[in-house]
Amino acid sequence: MQSQIYTNYRLLLPHEEILGTIAVREGIIVDIQPGVVSQGQNGDGNYLLPGLIELHTDNLEKCISPRPKARFPLELAAVNHDRDLISAGITTVCDAIAIGDVTPKDDSLRIHHYAAMIDTIVQGQAAGRFSTDHLLHLRCELGYEHLYDVIEPYSEHPLLALLSLMDHTPGQRQFVNINKYKSYYTSRHGVPEAKMDEFIAMRLDNQRQHALANRQALVKLSQAKNISLASHDDATVDHVRDAIAEGVVLAEFPTTLDAAKEAHNHGLLVLMGAPNVILGGSHSGNVSAMELMKLDLVDIISSDYVPRSLLQSVFIISQEANQPLYEVIKYITLNPAKAINLDRQIGSLSIGKKADFITVHDDGVVPRILEVYKQGDRVA
Template identity: 45%
Template sequence: MKITNIKMVLESSIIVGTIDIENGIIVSIDEHCDADVHCIDGMGAWLLPGLIELHTDNLEKYFTPRPKVSWPPFSAMAAHDAQLIGSGITTVLDAVAIGDVRDGGTRQDYLDTMIETLVESERRGVNRCEHLLHIRCELPHSSTYGLAERYLALPQVQMVSLMDHSPGQRQFVNIDKYYEYYQGKYGLTENEMKAYETEQRDLSAQWSDKNRRAIVELCHQRGIPMASHDDATQSHVEESHELGLVLAEFPTTVKAAKRSHQLGLHVLMGAPNVVRGGSHSGNVAAHELAAMGVLDVLSSDYFPLSLLDSVFKLADDQRNELDLPNAVKLATLNPANALGLYDRGSIKVGKRADLILVEQVEGQAYVKRAWRKGQLVY
């Protein structure tokens, strides 16, 4: 299969030409357009590597689209998969949380169903993206380690993140933001919120450090890459480095991001942060880190299309020095390399033909086609 008349975004350049794919692998890249009628005409659109998503909570929205509403699992999975491939994501680590039971038990109730459906839908070959697992370990809970021990045995698990959302910690160093977020999310009164704050502080003191160290040991035994989450201080970062973590998810301060980058942790920020121009939690803006040269990876987090949008937005942003090839790496090659997925992430001879054809209309990027392992999937 050949695709021609395309602007190919390579690792360090953009060329107009033709790409040839055989058996799901890129076999040649030529800087000329092919007149063969059997070629797919890209009509001058961008050809990018398929995007790689490391942290999305999108899956559970389809399994429980409204409070107390459960959706048939394979229908939920199909809808989730369709949204991701339509957003240009060809490899996704679906993030599922363990240890967090505050939502009336919702996450825990659907955990097995979501994971089993992901595994079975991949086995059946019905997914258009490749779906892998990211286990989010909410550290301040008695159940977290036991659940981690159970789920980390699955071969689909490619990443683990260590989280503590208790007040005064990491994402919620600012206690006002903590109250604003959780009162808005759960509709708690002031007294209920104060009781919830006390409960969460106690749980963190009892379980967080113990669970962190035990789960890190488990991950090292099984060779699973790990990420910190919402590091706020240099001491947080240095602890993450000492524990052998490879990613720093959503650092909340410039100091934490800079120190993570210096120590070799890949700094991951939310693509919605880029699109919206800042953090919804009042933390550091992703464009600030891009301007400082310490932004390594983007994640769509809660809005899948934001990943593609953010790539073009950063490439157009005069406040940083990112050109389009380097902006694209934030959502392709860098996340692939962080997890050791070296067979994908760039348009290069010998790599997997995970590709997306993208057209921009009045500044908005649209995915026109997507291929995974050289097969048209969108």
């Protein structure tokens, strides 16, 4: 089979940037060389870099329910979600499906519709309906009474890549500041101000009754089934030390400098949000992602709730942290691949890996994705 040739591109390789040529055969990268050749697709000096890898995005929820009382059909929402991702250059995603809501709503996606959401992703992936490769990231709200009973049946699912341990109880982790907690849940989740004290008391009671037992059971399950485990919103050194003892490999969104230092220094992969980078800080008032980047305490960037923020963030990091672009793209390619044990297949422009890559034009203002390829075939 004849090779596909891509030449005159700025190739962002694992350890350098070169103006060169890449060859693909049967969906696999078979050669990478410096210099420009006379055949193949001419990139006119634009960037060519690995497809982006996303470990934590709840964009599917947004596509299902773009407004609090609106519900789009699941199949349509999943396809729209997939198009959001692939157009943002994300070629592999761990869809974050939250189990256990923070509010006891009768129509809660996170309590009543999680199974249908998972089934829609699994069926769409099997049917070839998606352009991005979809995996599952089950987000476990520890105060939810029935959490373990929901998670355990999925523990050997072939698409399950990650479990994360979440605790959104007011007064700690992401919401140390109670006033910010109240503001967030009245505006985002529609909790009436008059009911807020009752709501907080309910959340505290749920944590006291269920969080510890759920955490212990899920840690044991992850170890028995060899599932990558993440902590979430660690705020203190003790939070991180607990996570290390539990076998956590990924620290999602540490909220303080001390927690990020402790996690990074003990070998956990530290994940921060691209919106935090772009906006210059956390919407919850927590530690700045860019501050942590400049201290070399971050390993992975996630788009979180804005898929198109992922690529933009690394261009900002490269400029503000004065790091070469070929180094900072590892935060959205190779490092997340390592976190879910896929780095032998994807995550870098390397001979023998899948030809998942994107081409990008940078005009110095906003980097613009030109094309997206999956195993050598253009998909966007």
